[in-house]
Amino acid sequence: MFDLSSQGKECKNLDAQKVVEDHEDRCDGFLQLLPGSLQRVQEYEDFAENFEGVAEVTVDSMTNDLEASEHQRGMSRRCLQFGDAQPEATANCSSSSLANDMITSRSVATTSETEGLGLSHVDLSVISRKRQLVNLSQLAINMIPQHYGEKSSLTVSKPSGIGLHLNSIVNAIPMGRGGTASMKLAVDSMGIQGIKSASVMSCQSMENMQSCSDAFEKVLAAPQDGTLEAKACVIPGSAASESLCTMESIDCQTTLHRKRELSSEHGDSNEMFNQQSPKKKRKKSSNSTDGEGCKRCNCKKTKCLKLYCDCFAAGIYCADPCSCQGCFNRPEYEDTVLETRQQIESRNPLAFAPKIVQPVTEFPVTSREDGNWKTPSSARHKRGCNCKRSMCLKKYCECYQANVGCSIGCRCEGCKNVFGKKEDYCVTEEIVNRGGGEISESTVAAKKDFLNSDLCDPHYLTPLTPSFQCSDHGKNAPKSRLLSRRCLPSPESDLTVLAKSPRSPRTSDSNDMLLETSKENLDVGSYCEGINYNNADVLGDGCHHTPLPNHPSIILGSTSSKARELTSLSRFPLGPRSGCLSSGGSLRWRSSPITPMSSLDGTKNLQGLDSDGLSDILEDDTPEILKDTSTPNKSVKTSSPNGKRVSPPHNLLQLGSSSSGPLRSGRKFILKAVPSFPPLTPCIDLKGSSNQNRSSCQENSSND
DNA sequence: GAGTTTGAAACT
DNA sequence: CAGTTTCAAACTC
Known part of the structure; x- marks a missing residue:
C-alpha cells in the first residue's frame, strides 16, 4: 500500500x-x-x-x-x-x-x-x-x-x-x-x-x-x-x-475545498455549462449517461433540486455532462441542495434510498465457481413500477431500467418484463413460501413484506458489492450489471460504527440509541453490502444478505414482521446515500440518512421514533428553506410501499428483536466471509450451511 | 433535433 | 389517500 x-x-x-x-x-x-x-x-x-x-x-x-x-x-x-x-x-x-x-x-x-x-x-x-x-x-x-x-x-x-x-x-x-x-x-x-x-x-x-x-x-x-x-x-x-x-x-x-477553489476556475465553465447551454451537452439524449458512468440530467424547470433530476436523486451533484438549466445541484449551492434533500426526505425518508433492493435470499445467489451468479438476481425495485403501456419492456419502467424483474410491489399492467414478470415473481414467492413452510403465509403477506422490506430490509437493498462477482445475472440484461452482493463482515466495530456513523447530523442523537440497537441488529443481522448502487447496499451489507437459498419471499414471510423492521431500520439509517455499511449499520443508513439509526434502536426507540422521533428528527433537520413547503411529519409517513412513498418505520419496533430471519441470514453470510468473527446470532449461516442456517433462522423468526 | 409518450414525482 | 399536474427521460419520427 x-x-x-x-x-x-x-x-x-x-x-x-x-x-x-x-x-x-x-x-x-x-x-x-x-x-x-x-x-x-x-x-x-x-x-x-x-x-x-x-x-x-x-x-x-x-x-x-x-x-x-x-x-x-x-x-x-x-x-x-x-x-x-x-x-x-x-x-x-x-x-x-x-x-x-x-x-x-x-x-x-x-x-x-x-x-x-x-x-x-x-x-x-x-x-x-x-x-x-x-x-x-x-x-x-x-x-x-x-x-x-x-x-x-x-x-x-x-x-x-x-x-x-x-x-x-x-x-x-x-x-x-x-x-x-x-x-x-x-x-x-x-x-x-x-x-x-x-x-x-x-x-x-x-x-x-x-x-x-x-x-x-x-x-x-x-x-x-x-x-x-x-x-x-x-x-x-x-x-x-x-x-x-x-x-x-x-x-x-x-x-x-480544492474543488471549490478550482471551481471558480473550472467551475465557471461548469456553471456556464449547466446554465447556459442546455442542449449543448445533451450529447445523446438517449443515453444520458456518459459512457462511463453517470447519467446526465437535462432538467429545465426543477433546477435539479427534485427527484426528477437523476443526479439529484442519485445524491450527486450535476456535472459538466449535464445539460440542465438553472442548476442548483452544484457544490456552490450545497446548502440549498442539502436543505432540499432534507425536505424531500422529510416527506419521504426513503426518497433517496436505493431503488433496487434484493431480497435476502435468492437461491442462486451463491456464486458459481466461475464467479457468476447462478441465478438471476432477485433484485427488485423497491417500490415497484406502475407501468401501464410500456409493459415493462422499456426504460420507462424503472424495473426494466434497473434490469430487475417486476415484483409484487409493482402495479404494472400487462407486465412483460424480460427480467422477470410480476406474475412470475408472485408465483415464485408462493412457491417459496410454501416450500419454506414457515413463512408461507400468502403471497399477500409476502407482498407486504416485500414492500416493507424494500424499505427496511437491508437484504433487499442490494448493493452491489464489488467483492462478489457480478456477473450478469442470468439475465444478461443488456446493461445488466447485476448486483453482486457481498457481505461484509460485520465486525463488532462495524456495528458500532454503523450505529454511530452518522449520516446526518441530525441523527446524532438518535444515533446513540441506534448504536446500541445497531449493535444488536448487527449482531443479529448481518450486513451485506450492497453493492449496488452500492451504496445502497451498503446496507446491504448487511446483506450480506447472503443469499439465502430461500426466496426472498420466504424470508419475508418468515420474518416478515421482523424483516420489515429490519428493513425499515436499515433504511432509515442508511439514508439514501448511505452507502453501504458494511455491516448492519450500513443497512440502516442506507435508507435515509435521516434517521434510521433511531430506528435501529428500534425496539426501544422505534416506536417513539415512529410517531415522534423520526418525524421530529426530520423536522428538525429540515432546512428552514424547505420548511416552507415541507411538512415534516408527513414526511415520515411515507406512502405505502406500493405507492411510491414508503413508510419507514412502522415496523421498526420489532427490530429490536432483531433477529429477523432475513437479517440473520445475511449475517450469516457475513460471518462466512469473516471467519474470525463468529456469528453472534444463531442464524448465521455460512455459505455452505446456508440452508441449515436458513432453516434455523426461519425457525427463530417463526418463534419470534 | 423536434415532438411525442411514458411514468415517476410532486402537488392538490 | 386518490386524483391531477408537472416534469424529465425515453422514445419516435
Whole structure:
C-alpha cells in the first residue's frame, strides 16, 4: 500500500504522504482509532498484508488506469454526502464507529489538504458537516472487500446515502470493458481505499480528480467477466453505481475545498455549462449517461433540486455532462441542495434510498465457481413500477431500467418484463413460501413484506458489492450489471460504527440509541453490502444478505414482521446515500440518512421514533428553506410501499428483536466471509450451511 | 433535433 | 389517500 506513494507518478510527495496518512488513519479506524501512532503504522502494514500483496499490483494497475483515464472524460461529479461525515462532527457523534473513524480520518486528510489550500478548519468542518455527499469511506466500505472485512472488520460503512437510484444506476459501467485482473483485484482487495489512495495521489487538480473519478469508474466498471475477480460489478441502479458515485464523491470530498477553489476556475465553465447551454451537452439524449458512468440530467424547470433530476436523486451533484438549466445541484449551492434533500426526505425518508433492493435470499445467489451468479438476481425495485403501456419492456419502467424483474410491489399492467414478470415473481414467492413452510403465509403477506422490506430490509437493498462477482445475472440484461452482493463482515466495530456513523447530523442523537440497537441488529443481522448502487447496499451489507437459498419471499414471510423492521431500520439509517455499511449499520443508513439509526434502536426507540422521533428528527433537520413547503411529519409517513412513498418505520419496533430471519441470514453470510468473527446470532449461516442456517433462522423468526 | 409518450414525482 | 399536474427521460419520427 505504501507503495502507492512511490507509484503515484503524478503524485507529489506531499500527496503521497497524505495518502499514506490517509491510509493510516483508516487503518486506525480499524485498529481503533488512535491517530498517529507508530503502532498504527504497524497495524496498517499488517493490514496491507492482508491485501495479499494484491495491493501493489492493483496500485500499479490503478495507476496505469488512472493515467489512461486522464484521456477519458471524467465525470467529475461529486456526490452529495448525505450524512456524513464531518470530521469534527463525526468525532463527536460517532467517534467510535469505524465508519466514523474512516470518515474522520478522511476528514483529517481533507482538512490538511484544505489547510494547505488556505481553508480553515472550521470551514471545512462546517462544510463537511452539511455535506451529504457520500464519502469515500462509504465507498470503501462498500467496496471493501472481504479482505478487509475478514481481517479487520472494517466494515466501515458510512451511510452512504446514495441509493441506487436508477439514475445512477444507469450508467453504470460499461460492461464491455475488460478489466484487467489487476483492476479487479484492486477493487476487490484494495477496496476503495486503494483506489482512493491512488486517485488521491494522482489527483492534484480538478482535472486530475476527474481522471481519478474516471479511474474509479473504470475500476468499478471493470468488466466482470464473471470471474470471481469481477467483483466490482456495477449494477445499474444498484449499489455499484452508487459506488462509483461514491468514489467520485470521495475524491470530491477529499478535495472539496480544492474543488471549490478550482471551481471558480473550472467551475465557471461548469456553471456556464449547466446554465447556459442546455442542449449543448445533451450529447445523446438517449443515453444520458456518459459512457462511463453517470447519467446526465437535462432538467429545465426543477433546477435539479427534485427527484426528477437523476443526479439529484442519485445524491450527486450535476456535472459538466449535464445539460440542465438553472442548476442548483452544484457544490456552490450545497446548502440549498442539502436543505432540499432534507425536505424531500422529510416527506419521504426513503426518497433517496436505493431503488433496487434484493431480497435476502435468492437461491442462486451463491456464486458459481466461475464467479457468476447462478441465478438471476432477485433484485427488485423497491417500490415497484406502475407501468401501464410500456409493459415493462422499456426504460420507462424503472424495473426494466434497473434490469430487475417486476415484483409484487409493482402495479404494472400487462407486465412483460424480460427480467422477470410480476406474475412470475408472485408465483415464485408462493412457491417459496410454501416450500419454506414457515413463512408461507400468502403471497399477500409476502407482498407486504416485500414492500416493507424494500424499505427496511437491508437484504433487499442490494448493493452491489464489488467483492462478489457480478456477473450478469442470468439475465444478461443488456446493461445488466447485476448486483453482486457481498457481505461484509460485520465486525463488532462495524456495528458500532454503523450505529454511530452518522449520516446526518441530525441523527446524532438518535444515533446513540441506534448504536446500541445497531449493535444488536448487527449482531443479529448481518450486513451485506450492497453493492449496488452500492451504496445502497451498503446496507446491504448487511446483506450480506447472503443469499439465502430461500426466496426472498420466504424470508419475508418468515420474518416478515421482523424483516420489515429490519428493513425499515436499515433504511432509515442508511439514508439514501448511505452507502453501504458494511455491516448492519450500513443497512440502516442506507435508507435515509435521516434517521434510521433511531430506528435501529428500534425496539426501544422505534416506536417513539415512529410517531415522534423520526418525524421530529426530520423536522428538525429540515432546512428552514424547505420548511416552507415541507411538512415534516408527513414526511415520515411515507406512502405505502406500493405507492411510491414508503413508510419507514412502522415496523421498526420489532427490530429490536432483531433477529429477523432475513437479517440473520445475511449475517450469516457475513460471518462466512469473516471467519474470525463468529456469528453472534444463531442464524448465521455460512455459505455452505446456508440452508441449515436458513432453516434455523426461519425457525427463530417463526418463534419470534 | 423536434415532438411525442411514458411514468415517476410532486402537488392538490 | 386518490386524483391531477408537472416534469424529465425515453422514445419516435
